[in-house]
Amino acid sequence: MRPMIKLRSLELAGFGIFKDPQIFTFSPFHIEMRANEEGKSTLISGLLATIFGLTKEEKRSWYNWEKPYHFYGVLIWEKDGETYYLKRDFENDQVELIKEGRDTKAILFQGTHKPSGRTPTRRHYERLMEEIMGVNTKEMAKTLFCATQEEITIDLTSRTLQTFVSGEGTRGYQDVLDAFAHELQTITKETKGIGTSSDKIKDRLLENLKKELDRMRLEWEGSNRLLPENHEKRRELQQVERDIAEIKRERERKEQFLKLWNDWERLRDEKVDAQEKQGTLERAIKSYQQIEQRYQDLRDAFLHTGLARFEGAPKDLRDRLEELKHLERQERRIQDIDNQIDEIKGSLEIECKDILHLPSDYISRLKDLKIMRHDKEQLEEKVEDRERRMYRQISVRRKRRSIFVGFITGVMVLALSLLFYPLLKSAGLGLIASVAIGLLAYKLLPLPSPDVSLSQELSSIKGELEDIEHKLRLAEMDLGKNAALEESKWADMEGRLKHRDGLISNLNQLIQMKEHQKEIMLKIMEGRRALSGYLSGENQSAEVTLKDLREYDERIKDLSSLSARMTGILQGQGAKSLEDLYQRQIDVQNKVLRLTKEIENLEVNYPALKDLSQREVSEQHQEFEAIKQRINYLKKQLEEKEIHKDRLRHDIAQLSGRGLVNIENKKEEIKELERRIEEVELERDALMLVYEVLREAITEYQATYKDRLAQRIGQYFKTFTLNRYGNISLDDTFGITIYHRDGYELTPDQLSQGARDQLYLACRLAVNEILTREGGPKLPLIFDDSFVHFDMERLKRVKEALDIISQQHQIILLSHDVLKFQHWGKM
Known part of the structure; x- marks a missing residue:
């Protein structure tokens, strides 16, 4: 007895109206009420898509219009005490099929499965589904266990359905006969009456073996020669x-x-x-x-000399010792500063007594005084020149004014004479009046003045002259009687002043050093205290210590040179140490x-x-x-x-090409080929016998299962129609004929819609029953609003039939009509 397949749950995400993941669970007799457009048909399509996949066009149709992130289906079912988990990613066709037993778990399939194409993975997956569920295509699944309002019909003339009903699995009886005929056609060309109406022209295995035997016999005879x-x-x-x-x-x-x-x-x-x-x-x-x-x-001598004290000395030790040495020299110089100061003062009293009060730039001032006097003389000459030029300009302009006044007077005399002649009575009065007017005009006209530029230039030169005279007076007051030194003595005086300034500078330096004597002594004490660990001799002299430091450097240089020579020896031999050497x-x-x-x-x-x-x-x-x-x-x-x-x-090789072979080996090959020909002939005869026997058996079996199928369809149809119709018959092409109880014959097209739906439901139930009895899988039966045209009495008969069938098949009923199915059970 074949096991029953029971669906446990189905999970859909991104499929149709199911945007978010939604899980459907199924009972053995499952009734689910959903309003129209709420996903009944989508649920069935999602179930079939999870098992068999989607084509590219179907993906575009079923992918949720909001394009969610997930687009997958998960189906769980039970069979023979084992649980199967099938997960399919609709987007990339990735499938995982897992079988889980009580103590075992196995991955049956993991990879890509596409419903289109001819790939090894597709064939492998479909073989697995055929072994597990009994079907391997979506069309056959819809035919066998999915019925909707629009698709309740079943095509009994389908070759695929006949294949299943005939009990031949995925191959029908004609496929088996064709397989035997094909096998015979590969063995021999003499196949008249076996799949063909005449023999084949091209040689097959048996004929080729006989020709090979003839050729080998010819080779054996030629080799003997x-x-x-x-x-x-x-x-x-x-x-x-x-x-x-x-x-x-x-x-x-x-x-x-x-x-x-x-x-x-x-x-x-x-x-x-x-x-x-x-x-x-x-x-x-x-x-x-x-x-x-x-x-x-x-190194030992170095340690005994005491020079090792310089190891680890600070980097600025030499600079600090040089500084201390300089301070020590200053200390020694300070000890005879007083005598030097007295000597310098004596020299100043003796050599520079007469010029002691003179400034250091005395000669420079004399030179400046000389230059200012010369500049004054030049400016005075310029003033005299500009004044002469102005006087000449004024004289010329006065002469011009006199001529102008005389002309004006003459003109006026003439005019007055002519104008006032009757009044004046004489020319003398006119002349007097004209002279008076001319004098008055002479007085009233302004005096001539020089050019403005010449006047401004004269004023500027007089200003410079006043500045020079002022500076000259200040310089003469500053130098006093020393301002009269002869120019011939300036060079000697300048040398004496430089000598005096040098003595004064040395004197000031000595006095300053004497003033800083205590500070120098303090620095010396601090320096010796800071360098006490490095100073040499009883007096801790920095100079002696510097000599020791130079000797230390020379010793260190010698040691470094020896160390470098030892390192060079090691490196020259590629060694790291004497032990390595x-x-x-x-x-x-x-x-x-x-x-x-x-x-x-x-x-x-x-x-x-x-x-x-x-x-x-x-x-x-x-x-x-x-x-x-x-x-x-x-x-x-x-x-x-x-x-x-x-x-x-x-x-x-040429002899071999001429037919020379190994005689004994060729004998054995000929015998082996003769045995092979006998086996092929025996196989040919056996296949011919099996073909004839199987063809007769299939003819007999076909008539038997058509009669059984027609009988079960008729029984179900009578039940659904309350015995209104009689028996059902199927012709050779599985065409249906219905016999009314009144005796006349009908075809499915002559029935009402409700009676036709009941007929096709009877066909589906009968096919499933035949498959179960003949070894087919006990598949679930899914109905989606398949009984909309049934009245209540016929629904009652359908319910009774489905109750019986549910003992061997899981029933899943989807509908929107609550009133029709409210008495069927839990919804």
Whole structure:
């Protein structure tokens, strides 16, 4: 008995109206009420899409219009005590199928499955679904267990449905017959009446085997004729191969000897190099030890001299000692400052008494005074020149004014004479009046003045002259009687003033040093106290300490030089320390011993090497060249033999091409081929027999299951229609004929819509029952508003039928009509 498939739950996300993840759970007899457009059909489509996938067009149709992040389906069902989990990502067609038992868990499929295309993964997935659920296509699933209001009809003429109903799994009876016919057609071309109306033209396996047998027999007969010549060629080939092997052995011996000789020479050269390296290391170790001893002696003497106190000294020690040394020198100079001050004062009294009060720039002032006097004279001359020029301008302008006044007077006299002649009575009065007017005009007209530019220039020069005279008076007052020093004595006076200033500067410096004597002594004490750990001698002299510091630097330089030489020796030998140098010496000694041993072993194993080494170098080269020439000769001989061997093989191959084969092997092949032909003929006869028997059995079985299917459809239809109709019959093409209880025949198209829906429901139930009985899977039955045209009495009969069927099939009923199904059970 086949197990029952029970759906437990379905989860959809982003599918149709289900934007967010939504989970549907199913009971054995599940009734779910949903209003129209609330997802009943979407639920069934999501179930089928989760199992069988979506095409590109279907993805665009079913993907939620808001384009959510998730677009997947998860289906869980039970079968035979095991739980199956199927998850499908609709976006990228990724599928994961898991089977979980009581104590086991296995991944049956994990990868890509697309409903279109011919890929190995698709075929593998569909085989799995066929094994688990009994169906492998969405169309067959919809036909067998999904019925909607629009799709309650079932096409009994479908080849796929006939295949399932006939009990042949995914292959119908005709497919099985076709398979046998195809198998026979691969064996022989004589297949008349077996899938074809005549024999094939092209040879098949059996005919090809017979032709191969004929060809092999011909080869065997031809080989018997060519066998003696072939034997002669093969004997000659064997002799050539023996010659080639002997030549190769001799060449290998010669080449091995040359290789041994080269190895022996290489080992001797390496031994010489190793001995030279050993001597170099011994000299390096000896030099290193001598330098190290000298370094240690110099270090011990360095420690005994007390110069070690400078180790770790601050970087500015030398600068601080130089500063202290300078202070000590100042200290010694301060001790005879008083005597120097007295000497300088005496010199000033004796040498510079008469010029002691003169300023340092006395000569410079005299020179400036001379320059100012000269400038004054030049300015006075300019004033006199400008005044003369102004006087001349004024004189000229006065003459011009007199001429103008005289002219005006004459004109006026003439005018008055003419105008006032009757009144004046005489020319004398007119003349007097004219003279009076002319004098009055002369007085009233302004006096002539010089040019403005000349007047401004004169004023500017007089201003400069006043400034010079003022400065000159100040300079003469400052110098007093010393302002009259003759110019010829200026150079001597300037030298005496410089000497005086030098004495005064030294005197001031000595006086200042004397004033800072205590400060210098304090600095010296502080400096000696700060450098007490480094100062030398009883007096802790900085100068002596600097000498010690220079000696310390020289000693350190010598030590660094010795250390650098030791480091150079180590680096030159690639060592890091003296111990590493010793180890390298030991390694080289071991290498020399190893090479000596290897040379001795070669000479013991190959005495010819030792004998050859005892000869002169020229004889060694001659022997060496002779061996090389022999090797070259053997190579040429080997090439000639190889060419001869290839020619013999070519001749043998030509004989083989002419039909020469191995007689005994060919006999066995002929016998084996004859046995193979007998087996193929036996297989052909068996397939022909099976084909005929199976064709007769299928014809008989087809008539049987059509009758059973028609009987069960009729029983269900009578129940649904309250015995209004009688029996049902199916023709060879599965066309349906309905017999009314009154005796006349009807086709499905002649029924009312309700009766036609009841007929197709009866067909679906009958097909599922047949599949269950014939070994098909117990699939769930899903109805989506499939009974909208049923009245209450017919619904009652459908409910009774579904109650019986629910014992072997899970029933899932989806509807929007609550009133019709309110008495069916929990919704």
